[in-house]
Amino acid sequence: MSVYLGQKAPEFFVNTTKGPVSLEDYKGKWVILFSHPADFTPVCTTEFMEFARKYEEFKKLNVELVGLSVDSIYSHIEWMKDIKDKFGIEIPFPVIADINKDVARAYNMMDEKTGSTVRGVFIIDPNQIVRLMIYYPAETGRNIEEIIRTVRALQINWNRKLATPVNWKPGEDGIVLAPGTLEEAIAREKSGNKTWYLKFEQVN
Known part of the structure; x- marks a missing residue:
């Protein structure tokens, strides 16, 4: 299975830092599913902290954030704890432990050469249709403000056509x-x- 723009987002039922989660749980909401190459890496750490800082702004837009990598749930937990301990920032959204790489492959997030996930972003609308896909190189951090701008633009199309x-x-x-x-x-x-x-x- 592969993901395509304008088509139904691949379903998943996964373990996360917030417990079991499925895509179906988010029906009726906008979802930003984003992958990062690895826990305890510098660029990813800055991104997670910025997503956390903007969390309430996303919530006001009816957007749920869901992170993902192929690291274990224990690695995710330790990284979340370290970010809070070292930088004072709590990560409020779930992070998928995709150790079997099923979700990463369904969403074309895998770098099969390195065995890690790429830096991907997927915006999924309330009908669970994929409305945006962006892939960044590992060395380039995402622009969170641009992601918010894009959500707002998509919502104008949704609400006003x-x-x-x-x-x-x-x-x-x-x-x-x-x-x-x-x-x-x-x-x-x-x-x-x-x-x-x-x-x-x-x-x-």
């Missing part, structure tokens, strides 16, 4: 989908719109 233009930021106009017929295109131009294929609309 609007797309978002280049460099869109919350509060800016969205884009109405292009007409599907000649008649609709002509009507849009007659309404005073500059072009038939690009029309902006206020989001708020």
